[in-house]
Amino acid sequence: MNDSWEPELVELLNNLSSTQDELFAALTRKRDCLAQSDLAGLAEVQAVEQSLIERLQRCHEQRQQLLARASRQGLPSDSIRTLVTAAPGIDRQQLSQRVAETTQRTRLLHQQNLANWVVAQRTLIHLSQLLEIIATRGRMRPTYEKGDVAGDQGALVDQAA
Secondary structure (H helix, E strand, O other): OOOOHHHHHHHHHHHHHHHHHHHHHHHHHHHHHHHHOOHHHHHHHHHHHHHHHHHHHHHHHHHHHHHHHHHHOOOOOOOHHHHHHHOOOOOHHHHHHHHHHHHHHHHHHHHHHHHHHHHHHHHHHHHHHHHHHHHOOOOOOOOOOOOOOOOOOOOOOOOOO
8 A cells, every 4th residue: 555645635735725725815806806806917917717626626636636546546536525534544634635625725725716706797787788878869769548648758978859
């Protein structure tokens, strides 16, 4: 049996944990930039996100290699969580706790990412509505009345129009 499971699992969890921490910071910065319409800040965040994507990809590859090795050695290979429960020569309690913490942070990252998505979607809807007001000169099409325009309500740029 190979005794290198614990160092490799710890390395994976450390890499993933540090990447998650930086991703939290990037998502927080992104939310702030979205709220302030800071396009330059969003461009900076995009560059940071790209490097974090590459780091997460490397973590995924490292995970896949560990699970493939576990499979070759007849150990559970469906997840890191199950590998930690069965791998020889490791501190199961400590590593299980680290896996649980990493999983919890992943859930929080998903929630924060969803919140950023909602902010971006609301911004797009708002901009779409502004463009519609400009395009229709502020005149709404009637929903239940006949005719083209629902009364004179003025226009955004030229009220006489």
